[in-house]
Amino acid sequence: MSSAVSEQRVLSGMRPTGSLHLGHYHGVLKNWVKLQHEYECFLFVADWHALTTHYEDPRVIEESVWDMVIDWLAAGINPGSATLFIQSRVPEHAELHLLLSMMTPLGWLERVPTYKDQIEQLKEKDLATYGFLGYPLLQSADILMYRAGQVPVGADQVSHIELTREVARRFNYLYGREPGxxxxxxxxxxxxxxxxxxxxxxxxxxxxxxxxxxxxxxxxxxxxxxxxxxxxxxxxxxxxxEGSGKVILPEPQALLTPASKMPGLDGRKMSKSYNNTITMRDSEDDVMHKIRTMPTDPARVRLTDAGDPEKCPVWQWHLVYSDDSTRNWVQQGCKTAGIGCLECKKPLIDSVQEELKPIRIRASEYAGNPDLVKSIVAEGCEKARDAAKQTLEEVREAMGLGYF
Incomplete structure (x- = not known):
């Protein structure tokens, strides 16, 4: 593949570890919907990555795979514009990961910032495994397999792209200098x-x-x-x-995505572990109940007590969903006790319902037609394998394994 083509290819994945919520929608999926019209997108279910932290009880992975693909399609991912596939159905990922592990220094993996961060955050899990240490290299293999020039990531994931660039550079230096x-x-x-x-x-x-x-x-x-x-x-x-050999594995660039501004119902990061989410397929009644019971400024004990929007989780949602006039109405009404908290929440309920309505409809259609969903993924896996086989053929040849 030429570098020019590589620059137009994007790769991104998501781990199937539970229901997708509004944090996923605003933080990832809306961006994917936009990118699919600007680049050649390969989007995959990262089930092997999910095993690095859920190896003891993988049932949640199995339960989440198809629901997650349905949520992607419901959010507006078009299988005619993007290639959707499941990582473990393209075994070439495992082979490239193995081959890259032969030349990747151990210290490169140990210094990845998210490695130590996740061990700290997930203390209840035993993550002293070979698979967990190597997951950043598996990510590198995912990217380099498709010679993706652009990888959409948040600021906290840039170190993974830097590792991938270093791996590609080392590979090209070691194996790109063909005879003559x-x-x-x-x-x-x-x-x-x-x-x-x-x-x-x-x-x-x-x-x-x-x-x-x-x-x-x-x-x-x-x-x-x-x-x-x-x-x-x-x-x-x-x-x-650049002083290396033939570029067999092009170095990718981080395509920085805006940080998700979607907080949880309690003001913390939206996460199912905090039980503060609205999922993409919550019913109208569930959405209404969850927003109506959101915590508010503790200073507003009675309706006549004035409040401060900056101290209220509901205000953070108005920053995502409301226009300037509604925000001004909230600021004025809250600080003067001119509106109550339930009144303040009503525009949010309306906006979230409006956003989720078409997603629910599409999700219901796809959920009712599992054969269609599976055929979309099967076609995507076939296309992904074709691209992967081409890369591996060149990698094997470069590493002296092309003797079959």
Whole structure:
């Protein structure tokens, strides 16, 4: 795959560990719906990743897989625009993970910030396992398998993309220098034509001798524009200017997503472990009950007591769902005791119901047609395996395993 194509490919996944809620919808799914129209998207159910923390009781994974895919489709993911698949149905992920583990230094995994953070947060679980230590490398294999140029992540996940970049760089350095690499590069430069060849050599000197990053970007752009050289030659030229070999596994970029502003019903992060969620398929009655019973500013004991919206979890929801005029009405009414807490919650109930109504309808349609859901995923798995096999063929060849 060319670097130009790689840059237009996005990969993202989600662990099936329970019902999806509004935090997932606002934090991930709305972004996926947008990205599917801008990039070639591969979206997968990360069931192997779920096993790294739920290996003792995997029933929740089995129960959640199909419900999660239905929620994705209900949220607006279009199987005609994005490839949906299940990680464990593409066994090439496991092989690439194994092969990458042969050359990945142990220290790289131990220093991933989320490794220590999760061990601290999940003290009740025994996470002293090989699988848990290696899960960031499995993530790297997921990304590199599809040569995804863009990976949508929050700020707390950027370290995983950095690890993936380091793994790709090390792989290309170790295995990208095929026999006669320099001669093949020289032939590729000559095929570019005199003008482009001269410019490429000039940019090469600027980057390698002066560290000029803009020269590196310009050189990559120049190579991508070439019409009269093969994709393999392009990858050799991309790798050569960076001082490595042929780019077999392109380095991905983190596509930073805005932090989810969807708080839980109690003001903390929305999480099923806090029991403070509204799920994407909650009934109208459940939504109404949950919002009506949300905690409010403790200073408002009686209806006539003035309150402070900044101290009230309900206000955080108005910041997500309400327009400026409604927010002004809340601020004025709360501080002067002009409105009661139930009155304040009514616009939120209406907005959440309006948002969830089409999602519930689509979810009901897909839930009533499980064969359709399974066929969508089966087709996605087939497409994902085709791409994965192509990558693994080149990886095996580069590592000296192409003798079958």
């Amino acid at each position: 690499f320099e001669e093949l590069v020289e032939q590729a430069i000559q095929k570019m034509g005199k003008k482009s060849a001269k410019l490429y050599r000039s940019l090469l000197n600027k980057y390698q001798e002066q560290g000029d990053e803009s020269a590196l970007e310009t050189a990559h752009a120049l190579v991508r524009e070439q019409q009269n050289i093969t994709l393999s030659d392009k990858e050799r030229l991309h790798g050569f200017i």
